[in-house]
Amino acid sequence: MTAAVVLDDVRRTFGSVHALDGLTWSAPTGAITAVLGPNGAGKTTAIECAVGLQRPDSGTVRVLCTDPASADADHRARVGVMLQSGGLPNGTKPMRLLHHLAALYADPADVGQVAARLGVTDFAGTTVRRLSGGQKQRLALAAALLGRPEVLFLDEPAAGLDPHGRLDVWEIIAEQRAAGRSVVVTTHSFDEAEHLADHLVIMNAGRTVAEGPLDEVVDGTSLEEVYFGLTRKGRA
Numbered sequence: 001m002t003a004a005v006v007l008d009d010v011r012r013t014f015g016s017v018h019a020l021d022g023l024t025w026s027a028p029t030g031a032i033t034a035v036l037g038p039n040g041a042g043k044t045t046a047i048e049c050a051v052g053l054q055r056p057d058s059g060t061v062r063v064l065c066t067d068p069a070s071a072d073a074d075h076r077a078r079v080g081v082m083l084q085s086g087g088l089p090n091g092t093k094p095m096r097l098l099h100h101l102a103a104l105y106a107d108p109a110d111v112g113q114v115a116a117r118l119g120v121t122d123f124a125g126t127t128v129r130r131l132s133g134g135q136k137q138r139l140a141l142a143a144a145l146l147g148r149p150e151v152l153f154l155d156e157p158a159a160g161l162d163p164h165g166r167l168d169v170w171e172i173i174a175e176q177r178a179a180g181r182s183v184v185v186t187t188h189s190f191d192e193a194e195h196l197a198d199h200l201v202i203m204n205a206g207r208t209v210a211e212g213p214l215d216e217v218v219d220g221t222s223l224e225e226v227y228f229g230l231t232r233k234g235r236a
Contacts, residue, residue, distance in 0.1 A: 004029040004151050004182035005050055010059035012045055012206075019045040020056065021206035027151075027184045027199065032177050034193040034214075035186045037203035038231050043186045044084060046203070047153050050184070051081045063151055077105055080149030082140045084156050084186075090129035094120050094139050097128070098146065105147045117172065118142045119165075133160035141169065151182045158192060170195055190223045204231040 005027035012020040019042045027033035037043050048054040049061050052068035061068060066075045089097065098115055102108035115121050118138045123131060131139065137160055144152060154173070158166040173196055176183050187193055193200060193214070200217045202210040209230040210217050218226055 002029045003027060004064060005033070005184060006060065006062045007046060007050065008060040010046070010049060010056045010061060012042075012049065012054065012056050018206050020049070020059075023059070023203070023207055025201045025203075025208045025211050027182055027201075029182050030177065030180050031198035032173060032183045032185060032196045033199040033201060034197035035184060035201045035203060036188070036190075036193055036227060040205075041203040041231070042206040043203055044155060045206075047081075047083070047155055047184070047186060051079060051153055052076070077147050078150045080144040080147055080152040082144040082152075082154045082157055084159065088128045088136060088140060088143075091127060093124065093127055094131075094142075095124045097139070098142055101143050102146045107148065108146050109148050111146070114142050114145050119168070134162060134165050137161055137169075138165070141172070145172075145176075149181065152176055152184070154183065154185045156186055156188065158187070158189065166192075190227065194223055202227060202230055 003026035008024050010020050010023045023042060023046060035043050045054065049056050050063055050068060052071055055069045064075065064078060095115060098111045098120070102111050118141060120139055120142050123135050128136070128139070137157065141154070141157055144154065157173070158169045161169060170192070173183055173185065185196060197214045200210070200212065200214045201208060210226065
């Protein structure tokens, strides 16, 4: 299986902090890759390098065989991004924002259908600043889907959602895989990773400590046990 995303010996340093310390992993095409790791493991930094928001100090990053740091608009239109930090403009309303974003694409998804699928129409009259955390998550995911991306990066997409909302998001992510898209999901949830992942990456201290198909990484034990064994404090 070919890789939609490749990070090879990637390093990113902030002062004395080695956020990425020779990080290497890949995300197979047409599959869901779950990236787990404790806070500070470098997950968000890795995703920001993969979408071109940060440039690594060294190493190779490729998304759809392209360096995202120097990618053109055509490449960026093929990539959907939902970052944990959000970045949604507070003064606008959800549908106005989605229509504006859709106009930036040559062949966008139907705004009404995407909004209805994620329940955005239920709070369409509320400004972004007044949305709950879960509502902002739904809006951010809708925005990431508008361009019909070939690769979709989702940084903790179910954070702040109630159980029904979480299941809705999981179903939508599975639909993206069924449509042939490649999805990279960062998460702290073992349940989410076990439910969604075809391919698993566990990071710790800026490095990859386990990678492969979920069944191979777990190898007959629980994901929770494997995770804590690899990421407990003091272990590199």
